[in-house]
Amino acid sequence: MTPSKSLELLAPLSGVLLALDQVPDPVFSSRVIGDGLCIDPTSQTLCAPLAGVISNIQDSGHALSVTDDNGVQVLLHIGLDTVNLAGQGFTRLVEEGQRVVAGQPLVEFDADYVALNARSLLTLMLVVSGEPFVLLVPDQGVVEEGQPLLRVSPGQASSEADEEEGDALFSKPLTLPNANGLHARPAAVLAQAAKGFSSSIYLHKQTQSANAKSLVAIMALQTSRGDSLQVSAAGTDAEAAIQALVALLLDGCGETVAAVEVAKPAAPVSSATLMRGVCASPGSAFGQVVQVAEPALNIPETGAGETFERAALARGLRAAAEALQALQAKAAGSAQAEIFRAHQELLEDPTLLEQAHGLLAQGKSAAFAWNSATLATAKLFEGLGKALLAERAADLADVGQRVLKLILGVPERSLDLPECAILVAEQLTPSQTAGLDTSKVLGFVTVAGGATSHVAILARALGLPSICGVPAHVLALANGKRVLLDADKGELHLEPDLAEIEQLQAVRQQQKLRLQREIAQASLAAITRDGHHVEVTANVASLQEVEQSLTLGGEGVGLLRSEFLYLDRNRAPSPEEQAGTYSAIARALGTERNLVVRTLDVGGDKPLAYVPMESETNPFLGLRGIRLCLERPELLREQFRAILASAGLARLHIMLPMVSQLCELHLSRRMLEEEALALGLTELPKLGIMIEVPSAALMADVFAPHVDFFSIGTNDLTQYTLAMDRDHPRLASQADSFHPAVLRLIASTVKAAHAHGKWVGVCGALASEPLAVPVLIGLGVDELSVSVPLIPSIKATVRELELVDCQLIARQVLGLEEAGQVREALRLYHAATVETSPVVEH
Numbered sequence: 001m002t003p004s005k006s007l008e009l010l011a012p013l014s015g016v017l018l019a020l021d022q023v024p025d026p027v028f029s030s031r032v033i034g035d036g037l038c039i040d041p042t043s044q045t046l047c048a049p050l051a052g053v054i055s056n057i058q059d060s061g062h063a064l065s066v067t068d069d070n071g072v073q074v075l076l077h078i079g080l081d082t083v084n085l086a087g088q089g090f091t092r093l094v095e096e097g098q099r100v101v102a103g104q105p106l107v108e109f110d111a112d113y114v115a116l117n118a119r120s121l122l123t124l125m126l127v128v129s130g131e132p133f134v135l136l137v138p139d140q141g142v143v144e145e146g147q148p149l150l151r152v153s154p155g156q157a158s159s160e161a162d163e164e165e166g167d168a169l170f171s172k173p174l175t176l177p178n179a180n181g182l183h184a185r186p187a188a189v190l191a192q193a194a195k196g197f198s199s200s201i202y203l204h205k206q207t208q209s210a211n212a213k214s215l216v217a218i219m220a221l222q223t224s225r226g227d228s229l230q231v232s233a234a235g236t237d238a239e240a241a242i243q244a245l246v247a248l249l250l251d252g253c254g255e256t257v258a259a260v261e262v263a264k265p266a267a268p269v270s271s272a273t274l275m276r277g278v279c280a281s282p283g284s285a286f287g288q289v290v291q292v293a294e295p296a297l298n299i300p301e302t303g304a305g306e307t308f309e310r311a312a313l314a315r316g317l318r319a320a321a322e323a324l325q326a327l328q329a330k331a332a333g334s335a336q337a338e339i340f341r342a343h344q345e346l347l348e349d350p351t352l353l354e355q356a357h358g359l360l361a362q363g364k365s366a367a368f369a370w371n372s373a374t375l376a377t378a379k380l381f382e383g384l385g386k387a388l389l390a391e392r393a394a395d396l397a398d399v400g401q402r403v404l405k406l407i408l409g410v411p412e413r414s415l416d417l418p419e420c421a422i423l424v425a426e427q428l429t430p431s432q433t434a435g436l437d438t439s440k441v442l443g444f445v446t447v448a449g450g451a452t453s454h455v456a457i458l459a460r461a462l463g464l465p466s467i468c469g470v471p472a473h474v475l476a477l478a479n480g481k482r483v484l485l486d487a488d489k490g491e492l493h494l495e496p497d498l499a500e501i502e503q504l505q506a507v508r509q510q511q512k513l514r515l516q517r518e519i520a521q522a523s524l525a526a527i528t529r530d531g532h533h534v535e536v537t538a539n540v541a542s543l544q545e546v547e548q549s550l551t552l553g554g555e556g557v558g559l560l561r562s563e564f565l566y567l568d569r570n571r572a573p574s575p576e577e578q579a580g581t582y583s584a585i586a587r588a589l590g591t592e593r594n595l596v597v598r599t600l601d602v603g604g605d606k607p608l609a610y611v612p613m614e615s616e617t618n619p620f621l622g623l624r625g626i627r628l629c630l631e632r633p634e635l636l637r638e639q640f641r642a643i644l645a646s647a648g649l650a651r652l653h654i655m656l657p658m659v660s661q662l663c664e665l666h667l668s669r670r671m672l673e674e675e676a677l678a679l680g681l682t683e684l685p686k687l688g689i690m691i692e693v694p695s696a697a698l699m700a701d702v703f704a705p706h707v708d709f710f711s712i713g714t715n716d717l718t719q720y721t722l723a724m725d726r727d728h729p730r731l732a733s734q735a736d737s738f739h740p741a742v743l744r745l746i747a748s749t750v751k752a753a754h755a756h757g758k759w760v761g762v763c764g765a766l767a768s769e770p771l772a773v774p775v776l777i778g779l780g781v782d783e784l785s786v787s788v789p790l791i792p793s794i795k796a797t798v799r800e801l802e803l804v805d806c807q808l809i810a811r812q813v814l815g816l817e818e819a820g821q822v823r824e825a826l827r828l829y830h831a832a833t834v835e836t837s838p839v840v841e842h
Contacts, residue, residue: 007068008136009049009150010102011143012076012125015041019139020124025080028124033188033215034075036126036150037135041078043145046107048100049074049125056220058083061090061107063184063219065128066100070154073129075184075215078109080120083180089113096220103146116817127152128215169238170204171231171246177471178255181223184215186253191215193248199235201245212245273495275470277445279487280456283465284504285442286496287420289481292428294401297408303365312366313356316407317347323402327434343430346399352377367407374400398429417441422485424474428455438462443485445492447472467492518792522553526784526798528777528806535783536795537594539763543581546588549788553795556594558711558785559655559763560585562639563602578642586649595650596711596761596785597643598690599636599668601625601657620719625658630667640675644685652685655711659689659696665706690763692716697745700752710753711785714764718742736819737766743775743814743822750780761785770797771826777801778810805829 018038023029028038052068062082067073078090089110094100115121127133133152137143178186194201194212201212205227210217212231223229229249233241303309324344346352352373359369378396405411417437423444433455436444443465446455459466465487474492477483484496486504493500526536537558538549546557565573565581573581582597589595602624629636643654656668669687676684691697692713700710714737718724721742724735746762753760761783766772768786770793776784777798786794809829813822 007050007070007072007152007154008148009074009125009127009133009152010047011039011145011147011149012047012049012106013039013041013045013123014043014145015039015123015143017137017139017141017143017149018122023080023122023124024120028077028080028126033124033184034126034128034130035133036074036124037139039123039125039143041111041121041123044109044111045105045145046076046078046109046123047145048102048104048106049076049149051100051102054094054096054098054100054106056217057092057094057096057106058183058219059222060085060087060180060183061092061109062087064094064106065219066106067129068154071129072127072131072152072154075124075126075128076106077124077126077184078107078121079114079118080122082114082118083183085114085117086180089117125149169233169242171242173228173230174246174249176223176225176227176229176249178223178252179225181225181227182218182221182253184219186255187215187218189253190245190248191218193245194241197233197235197237197241197244199233199238199241201231201233201238201241204230204232273493275445275474275492275494277467277470277490277492279466279490280446280468281443281459281464281466282488283443283463284487284508285420285422285465285485286501286505287422287442287483287485288418289477289479289483290417290421290423291475291477291479292423292425292432293475297367297404297410299367299371299404299408300365301368303360303363303368306360306363309360309364309366309369310357312407313360313370313403316366316370316403319406320399320403321347327431343395343399343402346396347403367404370407371400371404374403395430398431401429402431418480422483424477426472426475430455433459433462436462436464438464443487445470445474445485447474514796515793518796519552521796522792524553524795524799526555526795528798528801528803530802530804532777532803534777534781534798535594535761536791536798537596537761537783537785538788538791539768539785540585540788543584543588545788546585549791550588552788552791554788554791556589556596556651557585558594558596558761558783560595560597561601562597562643563600566600566602575638575642578639579645582643582646583649586646586652589650591648591650593650594653595646596653596655596688596763598655598657599626599639599643600629602628626656626664626668627658630664633671636668637671637675640672641679644676644679644681647681647683647685653688653709654685655688655690655709657690657713658693658716659703660693661695662699662702662706665689665703669706691745691749692720692764694721694745697749700749701755704752704756704758707758709759709761710749711761711763711783712746712749712781714742714746714762714766717745717764721745734819736823737764738772738819738822738826740814740816740818740822742766743779743810746776746781747779747810747814754780759783768794770794771823771830773797774801774806774829775810775813775822775826777803778806778808 016039018040020031020036020038021029023038048066050066050068050072052066055065055067055073057064060083062079062085063075063077065073065075091108093105093107100106111121127150131152131154133150136148136151143149176182182190191213203210203212203218203221205221205223210221212218231242231245231249321344355373355376356369359372360366374396378400417440419440421441423441425444425446427446427448428444441464444459445466446468447470448468456466456468465485467485467487467490470492477494481494482496484493484501484504486493526534528534535555536553537556538545538554539559539561540546540549540557541561541564549557565578586595623631643652646652654672656665659665672687673684686708688707688709688711689696689703690713691700691710694717696703697717718737718739719735722735722739750760759782760780762776762781763785767776767784768790773784773794784794809826813825816822816825
């Protein structure tokens with residue numbers, strides 16, 4: 001057979017040529033993926049080095065391969081660790097399977113963004129099909145895009161040993177732990193390992209399969225973290241191949257892997273010294289592991305007669321309701337009380353009771369009927385794929401276990417805890433968390449759960465550092481093992497360094513002393529050192545929180561989340577209940593303090609059980625806030641009437657959420673005026689809007705003449721501005737309110753408001769961050785509405801600052817490029833400020 005004509009590969013972009021040995025990445029420099037060259041680019045468009053078919057292109061656009069008609073396969077990889085950018089900075093110009101000509105543009109990339117956010121811009125061109133080649137230019141120097149670089153000899157690839165065939169063996173399904181799936185580096189490690197076996201080996205993802213000895217084939221599977229994969233092999237060493245490759249995949253194929261929920265392994269825990277999860281409650285602790293696991297319950301299926309079993313179920317439900325009432329009474333704050341109130345509502349859920357009674361009628365025991373009903377409903381909630389309903393499933397499981405134990409007569413097991421305990425569990429329930437002995441428990445770590453779950457809320461209320469979403473092999477840690485929990489970073493250190501422990505303990509002691517001083521001085525006004533007053537108010541969801549805020553120096557309520565009256569119940573609150581609650585809160589504040597009531601902010605991700613709503617593909621962009629209320633005007637009118645009942649008892653303000661168009665404001669104002677007129681009121685409360693949609697921020701100058709105030713909700717404003725779901729497991733850390741784009745929207749909103757004589761508050765989480773206080777003051781924000789426990793801290797921070805300095809730092813950070821740079825600048829400013837600030841004596 002006549003060998004194919006040699007093939008010239010063109011430079012895919014312009015830049016400085018480097019030998020592969022100089023690439024600071026051992027997988028590339030050791031030629032595990034393939035031989036070739038590297039270019040430090042000066043251009044920003046990646047072009048085809050040869051004619052062929054796009055045999056693979058990663059969704060993120062950072063890597064692709066081109067295969068010509070003779071089977072020569074070339075991998076192009078832009079930058080190092082660019083898979084972590086998740087596609088940001090890259091624009092794909094071609095699709096997989098598309099035929100391209102040499103020199104055709106394939107991917108455009110933002111070189112500045114990639115250089116700032118990835119390890120390196122160095123771009124690789126590798127002949128992954130193994131053909132020999134010669135370099136046509138010196139191995140160092142400048143090259144231009146389209147210039148011939150390599151001459152490849154097609155048809156002369158080094159051949160692998162013939163793969164054996166036979167009956168295929170399959171591994172059990174495994175969960176892929178790699179944060180960015182099997183991109184070039186781990187795929188190369190896997191392919192290289194597979195080539196060490198003579199068997200035919202394939203990697204399977206759902207209905208797709210890939211030759212495990214082919215880097216490009218593995219990459220073409222487009223895997224993601226959490227994917228379920230299987231390895232199959234056929235040949236004499238199939239069993240050994242499967243065992244080795246499964247172990248390699250579970251270990252990350254050479255990458256440090258983060259938390260992924262997998263079945264509990266039978267093997268002993270990995271020797272890794274660090275486990276990562278997600279921060280559920282901030283702080284740090286050094287202590288000993290205490291494993292917490294619920295014992296299995298023996299549930300008889302057959303009952304002793306329907307009448308007997310109905311009575312047993314009723315007794316269990318009644319005893320559970322009494323226990324939950326006691327937990328509510330002991331709760332340290334309204335957020336905790338609301339959780340157990342929601343649990344009580346579940347005990348009365350008619351659908352749940354109907355299912356249980358139906359099983360009792362079939363002769364089942366009370367325990368079996370109740371357990372079956374709760375498990376089925378929890379499974380239904382989890383299967384709907386919504387975070388809120390998944391959280392409700394966890395609540396339901398907690399309630400279910402409580403009633404089940406009472407029916408079976410199983411006493412609640414009290415943990416025999418040593419001092420300095422760090423609890424480790426598959427999942428803690430809200431009941432378990434609320435009952436923790438904080439004199440012994442320093443923190444906890446769970447495999448399941450989330451940062452917004454009820455358990456996380458309780459942990460924060462108790463001041464216990466905790467992380468969730470940790471790898472399941474944390475459950476194999478030995479009791480008594482000394483570990484360092486750094487919840488702020490979402491880390492559990494299994495072999496902590498003594499210096500690290502001492503440093504964290506010193507920081508904790510300093511924070512404790514500072515907090516004591518801040519609480520002692522909480523009644524002092526929030527006035528900067530050069531005399532500028534900033535109003536510090538509270539974000540609340542109950543009368544109890546209002547009263548607590550006043551004891552901590554709160555100057556009013558900047559956000560009353562009215563939906564607390566509507567959520568976690570099966571029927572709407574009566575007009576009398578609403579009016580009574582608003583009036584009680586207004587009386588507690590008095591006529592000299594502001595009360596800002598946000599109208600109902602539900603819908604989308606926060607559905608109401610008694611307001612039928614269609615399921616939405618993207619609830620954050622759907623019917624929520626003012627959109628829902630204007631679609632159901634009687635809901636809004638009834639709420640307006642209830643809020644107006646408190647007129648005159650406090651300085652009443654009404655705030656509309658999720659406003660994006662001026663017509664929404666006009667319609668709402670007209671309804672408010674009509675309801676006030678019907679009640680005989682001569683003076684309207686102040687009416688304002690939340691700035692949480694970019695369109696409202698960009699048109700603040702248009703809204704300003706028609707409102708009495710603005711309040712900026714930075715949580716939603718951030719996720720809508722950056723197009724990142726703030727609860728997304730891989731994007732949450734990037735959905736940062738310190739991003740200059742968000743700060744610029746705040747700046748333009750303040751400028752527009754002040755031009756029309758209107759005040760601006762910030763009620764989002766950014767206002768509760770001491771690090772953000774200087775920039776918010778510097779941008780001209782008039783009011784900071786913060787989480788109740790943080791009022792003393794935010795007021796103390798204001799007293800350490802000078803307005804003129806805040807204005808300087810604000811101007812500086814608006815010119816930065818990313819949130820990390822803003823945070824670093826503010827950390828340096830904060831350190832300098834704290835060092836030079838005098839201590840105010842009480």
